Amino acid sequence: MKFFEDIKKDFNTMIWVLIPVAIAINIVMGQIVVILKLPIYLDSIGTVLVAVIGGPWAGALTGALSNTIWGLLIDPNALPWWPVAFFIGLVAGFCAKGGLFKTWWKVLIAGFLIALTAAIVSTPIAVYIYGGITASGSSFITAYLLQTGQGVFQSVFSTNFLVEPVDKISTSLLAFAIIQGLSSRFLARFPRPENVEIEQGAERTQLFIAVGIVILLVLIAAFVLVKILG
Amino acid sequence: MRERLSFYVKRESFLHHLNPLTKLTLAFGLVFAAFLSPWYWTPSFFVLFAIIPLSFIGKVQREYFGAALRLILPAAGFLFLMQSFFQPIGVKVIFKFWFLDITQESLMFAFTNASRIFVMVSSFTLFLLTTHPSELMSDLTRRGLPSQFAYVIISTIQIIPQMQAKAQTIIAAQRSRGLDTQGSFFNRIGALVPLVGPLVFGSLVEVEERAIAIEARGFTSTSIKTSLREIPDTRFDKMFRWFLILLVIAVIAARIWLS
Structure with missing residues (x-):
């Protein structure tokens, strides 16, 4: 099977050793953010990091194990959300494969795509396991939307869609900054060092195109949101 | 700071001597049965007649009740309050507060959900209290992980x-x-x-x-590695695992039958 052979190639010893460190980074970052009382999670930096230099499947594995271990050892409420972390890793890996982790403004697009995935995947989990209202603070928005007469799915998805992009874009930017700080000799030992080679001469026109794409995405998203809510 | 991050409490008990896979099946079996059951009383039934007795059998009742009061009950209670207030379902209003209605249906819904979460967290807590992580891992590796x-x-x-x-x-x-x-x-x-x-x-x-x-140290070597610790897997373990799988299937069948 060529598919499995390709996946196997992504898992060298360096990645197997990096995964536990990345999981620990996820968990400890999540706790630092709580100490600093910031309104974001930043608990998937390690996942994105592994996904970018180790490929989508390594990232997906890191995400899934991260939530499982977090759930089993620290806060059992984290356990049902492992598919979200799985898809965050997977999508981040594919974004990196497509060259979205080479310059900072492309990372913004990657962050947005990751946020969209997270919002879509976490909606059914919140609805089927928690009945739409979870124990997190953003559930007050969901509760408000439910009171205005929206359906459960629409309310949960709109809430996620409001909360996720800020978190996932900052996560991707931080992961990108960390990778830029690592030496290329170190990165070369991982399976996918070509994902993070800085693009030479990223031109102004490209920047404008990218900003245009971001604005377009936001507009489409707003339109979809209005459609769902209206 | 603790050297290892683990709930495990070393005791001599029947539950501690069960095969780790059996205990894992037990935890997942209870969770699946609680979530898939068509009756609202199933999760509370599990708490009273499975989880609490198991905590005594495993001699970890003190640790379990500590965790339940400190962590699990507040989380489930918060979920119960949020859902009973904010779920806009049902018509039989029991209690009115500002713009919020508590209906019989939303109360029922909140109770079912909160008790399911309670069962989920409790059964995994119990599993972790009685199973050493490296024991679980060496058993699963022996089975092909x-x-x-x-x-x-x-x-x-x-x-x-x-x-x-x-x-x-x-x-x-x-x-x-x-x-x-x-x-x-x-x-x-x-x-x-x-x-x-x-x-x-x-x-x-x-x-x-x-x-x-x-x-x-041979991390990438594919030859079969021997383990220092032998983990027993008795006939009772095997039968108990089959019983749990049948229980989950029965619950799914009941749900399909009744819907």
Whole structure:
């Protein structure tokens, strides 16, 4: 099977050793953010990091194990959300494969795509396991939307869609900054060092195109949101 | 700071001597049955007649009740309140508060959901209290789980406390240099970089050394490895696992039958 052979190639010893460190980074970052009382999670930096230099499947594995271990050892409420972390890793890996982790403004697009995935995947989990209202603070928005007469799915998805992009874009930017700080000799030992080679001469026109794409995405998203809510 | 991050309490009991896979099946079986059951009383029934007796059989009742009162009950209680207030379902209003209605249906819905979460968290807590992580991993590796997975899980459990200690040190060090970690919102955002940088780069530096070390010890070798510890798997274990699987199937059948 060529598919499995390709996946196997992504898992060298360096990645197997990096995964536990990345999981620990996820968990400890999540706790630092709580100490600093910031309104974001930043608990998937390690996942994105592994996904970018180790490929989508390594990232997906890191995400899934991260939530499982977090759930089993620290806060059992984290356990049902492992598919979200799985898809965050997977999508981040594919974004990196497509060259979205080479310059900072492309990372913004990657962050947005990751946020969209997270919002879509976490909606059914919140609805089927928690009945739409979870124990997190953003559930007050969901509760408000439910009171205005929206359906459960629409309310949960709109809430996620409001909360996720800020978190996932900052996560991707931080992961990108960390990778830029690592030496290329170190990165070369991982399976996918070509994902993070800085693009030479990223031109102004490209920047404008990218900003245009971001604005377009936001507009489409707003339109979809209005459609769902209206 | 504890050296290892683990709930495990070493005792001599029937539950401790069960095969780890049996206990894992038990935890998942209870969770699936509680979530898939068509009756609202199933989760509470499990708490009263499975989880609490099991905590006594495993001789971990004190630790279990401690965790239940401190962690599980507040979380489930909060969920219950949120849902009974905010679920806009049902017509039979029992109680009115400002613009919020509590109906019989929303109360029922909230109770079912909160007790399901209670069962989920409780059964995993019980599992962790009576199972040593490395015992579980060596048993699963013997059954065909790739040893790399076992490495990832065991080494994560060891790394997390180390990294938490490192994070505490870095926070203290940066504070002594005058870093503001409690001031205004923008100050706290600014504090993120001098905290994250040293923590992440410091831990990534160790990765390469560790990779060389475990490669030298045959990490990538595909030959069968022997284990120092023998983990018993009795006939009772096998029968009990089948019983749990049948229980879940029966619950699913009941749900389909009744819907």
